[in-house]
Every structure is written in structure tokens, then in C-alpha cells.
Ligand SMILES: Nc1ncnc2c1ncn2[C@@H]1O[C@H](COP(=O)(O)OP(=O)(O)O)[C@@H](O)[C@H]1O
């Protein structure tokens with residue numbers, strides 16, 4: 001799948017909250033069209049890692065390059081960068097006062113200044129793509145968790161991002177709703193979207209990921225292809241973690 | 247002592263009749279006064295909503311000097327009696343500008359209610375989860391787009407019940423404008439009382455008008471809340 005063209009490069013990334021050193025000398029790369037799955041225990045820094053990639057959190061130290069260009073939060077317009085990096089949250093964070101379609105067209109109209117008619121046309125296509133064409137005029141409160149998360153994915157895609165970040169997109173869902181969201185994500189991966197996914201769904205990781213990254217205590221401990229990392233982990237801590245979640 | 251004597255019951259009955267008659271006979275002049283009361287309340291609350299929103303945004307700005315400014319304003323409003331504020335506006339404003347009693351009362355009331363509305367807005371804005379602004383920002387929206395398109399519409403809805411309450415308080419507080427000579431409900435009641443040497447009747451008449459206004463306001467606010475609840 002991967003063409004080895006670099007999409008994201010992270011070099012010696014460090015992030016602290018006060019005295020709490022959360023990310024320690026993180027190095028990693030994501031190539032174009034690659035799907036990278038981040039795993040690790042709760043508190044190991046996975047969410048912080050993703051949030052640094054779209055600058056919801058600002059790094060203390062290190063470099064983040066997108067398509068070879070470093071972003072400097074002091075000089076660059078972070079709103080522009082965030083348009084290129086979509087994010088899907090564990091708790092969906094849909095806008096409850098807007099209908100499903102309004103959720104999807106909000107940013108294209110406000111940020112990209114798209115004409116409303118065009119935004120609606122594109123929005124409806126995206127809703128059809130995630131299987132929710134018939135829910136366009138519903139409010140989020142009327143949807144199931146799985147439907148909400150698919151709307152959130154469509155909302156992100158409406159900005160035509162180059163990268164999609166997913167932070168435990170299925171963790172807040174009832175088990176029977178997990179499959180529909182993973183299916184949508186798999187489809188996206190097959191279309192060549194570059195994705196970084198934090199998840200505990202090892203089946204998804206095995207099937208879809210090009211690379212699995214295991215994080216422990218703010219460091220990357222091991223990186224590998226899914227089968228290699230799951231079946232023959234090299235590091236003791238990876239072995240311990242994998243046996244603890246199985 | 248639990249029971250009224252027949253005489254007392256009769257007197258009570260006659261008093262009720264008397265107030266009822268006074269209410270009917272004076273409806274023209276009290277309707278005029280009611281319009282003034284409503285104008286004072288509506289205009290001052292309208293202005294207070296903008297003042298309140300402004301100071302609420304200062305309070306959540308995370309910029310210390312701005313927060314201090316908002317805190318000082320709220321401290322002054324809360325720490326002094328409304329009647330003092332109204333007189334300060336009355337004498338202060340008529341000194342520096344040709345301004346009517348109506349406008350000095352309205353601005354005094356707006357200044358006062360603005361502080362309470364600022365706290366209402368601050369609370370409702372902060373009650374909107376952080377996830378909402380993060381979702382907006384992650385889509386590339388800037389801070390002000392996120393505030394105006396995502397946070398404020400939700401915050402306004404949550405602010406509606408306490409705002410309705412503040413509107414009712416503002417309506418009743420507008421009676422203090424009588425002290426700078428405005429012929430609103432309370433002012434008219436005291437004038438009529440002085441002229442007839444029967445304060446009680448006219449005060450009770452004004453009380454009935456206030457009760458009706460508050461009842462109507464409560465119904466209107468309830469209807470608006472219901473209408474805005476479509477997305478739940
Ligand atoms: N905004 C924050 N302020 C302070 N500490 C935080 C903040 N966000 C995360 N942390 C801390 O950083 C550590 C890593 O958190 P997180 O990245 O959420 O881990 P994970 O997603 O792997 O569970 C945790 O100890 C957490 O308490």
C-alpha cells in the first residue's frame with residue numbers, strides 16, 4: 001500500500017503538562033496512504049500524540065513536518081494546518097444544535113467559504129458514503145453512537161483533509177455498533193487516506209494497519225507490521241502489554 | 247383567633263370589591279404606566295444582554311487585565327444598592343449630557359442587570375464541553391468562528407431559563423425608576439395613593455399589574471424554551 005512518500009515526520013517530539021513529561025523524544029513517520037495504529041496502556045500519551053499532530057496541543061520541543069514542511073506554531077496559521085489534518089474523537093463531539101447535514105457543511109462554508117449549495121451537494125454525497133443519507137435532517141441526539149461517529153467522520157472528510165487522526169473512535173460505542181464504524185474506516189483506508197488511529201481493536205489493526213506503534217510511558221517502544229508485532233513482539237514490555245489485553 | 251368574625255369577613259369582601267373597582271376605573275392610566283414599565287424593562291435588558299455578553303467574554307478571555315476589568319464591574323454592581331446606581335446615573339448623566347429621566351433609568355438598569363447577565367453567560371459558556379471547541383478548531387475554524395457558530399448558540403440556549411428569571415427581576419426592579427420621577431407602575435401607584443390618602447388600594451392595584459406581567463413573561467419564556475428544544 002505505502003508508496004514511501006512521507007506525509008508526517010515527527011522528530012524528537014517532547015511534550016509536558018507542567019511537571020508531567022508526557023511525550024519523550026518521539027520519532028516516527030507516516031507515509032502517504034499509510035494506516036498507522038497506535039496502541040498502548042491508558043495514560044501512555046497516545047491522545048497527546050495525536051493532539052500534537054493537529055496542534056490542539058503545542059509541543060514543547062522537537063519537530064513536526066507535514067509533507068516535508070515544518071510547522072511553526074508561532075509563525076504559521078494553525079487553522080490552515082488543521083484544515084489538512086482531520087480528527088475524529090472518542091466522544092464524537094458533534095454540534096448538537098445543528099442537524100447532521102449542518103454539522104457536515106459548517107466548516108466548508110465558514111472556513112473554505114464554499115457556496116452553500118455546493119457544500120450541501122458535497123455533504124450529501126459524504127453522508128451517502130457513510131451510509132447516512134436518510135439522516136441528513138436529523139439532530140445528533142436522535143442518532144445511535146455508531147451513526148454519530150460516522151457523521152463525525154463525514155464532517156471531517158468534508159474539509160478534504162490529507163490526513164485523518166482517530167482517537168479511540170469506537171471506545172464509547174456499544175459492542176454491536178463498533179463494526180459499522182470500523183467498516184467505514186476500512187473503506188477510507190482502501191481509498192488511500194493516510195490515517196493514524198488509536199484503537200484497542202486488534203482485529204482492525206491486523207487487517208488494515210500497515211504499521212503498529214506501541215507506546216509506553218510517553219515513549220515509542222516498538223514499531224512493526226501488525227502480524228510481526230502482534231505475533232512476535234521483540235520487546236518484553238510489548239509482550240506484557242499484548243498478553244494483558246488478550 | 248383562627249376564624250374571622252362575620253364583621254371582618256364582610257370588611258375583607260368590601261375591600262376586595264373596592265380594589266377591583268379601583269383596578270377597573272384606573273385601567274387607562276395604569277395601562278400607560280405599564281407601557282413605560284415594559285419599555286424600561288425591555289430596553290434595559292436588551293442593552294444589558296450586550297453588556298453581559300461583553301463582560302462574560304472578558305471573564306473567559308484568559309487575559310488577566312481583562313478579567314480584572316470584568317471582576318471590578320461585577321463587584322461594583324453587586325456591592326452597591328440598585329437605587330444608588332440609578333441615582334448616580336441620574337445625577338451623573340444629566341450633568342454631562344442632556345439625557346431624559348427615562349434614559350438615565352434605562353442605562354442604570356442596564357448597567358445593573360448587565361453584571362448578572364455576564365455571570366449567566368459566563369456560566370453557560372463554560373458549561374459547554376471542551377470537546378465542542380476542539381471539534382470546531384480541528385476543522386480549521388478560528389477562535390471567533392468557533393465561539394460564534396458553535397459555543398454561543400448552545401450557551402444562549404442554556405442561558406435562557408436564568409435570563410428569563412433575570413428579565414422578571416429586571417421588571418420588578420424597574421419600579422425604582424419611580425424615585426427619579428418616572429410615571430411607571432409603582433410611580434403612578436404612589437401618586438394615586440398620595441392624592442387619595444389611600445396608599446394600600448393603589449399599591450395593591452399596581453401589584454396586580456406586576457403579577458400579570460410576570461405571568462405573561464413566564465409563559466413567553468416557557469414557549470421560547472420549548473421552541474428551542476427541537477434539537478434535543
Ligand atoms: N491537558 C492536560 N493537562 C494535564 N495533564 C494531561 C493533559 N492531557 C493529558 N494529560 C496527562 O498526560 C498523560 C497522557 O495522557 P493521554 O495522552 O491522554 O494518554 P492516553 O491517550 O494514552 O490514555 C496522562 O498522565 C494524562 O493525565
Ligand SMILES: [Mg+2]
Nearest residue numbers: 046047048168
Ligand atoms: Mg486517550
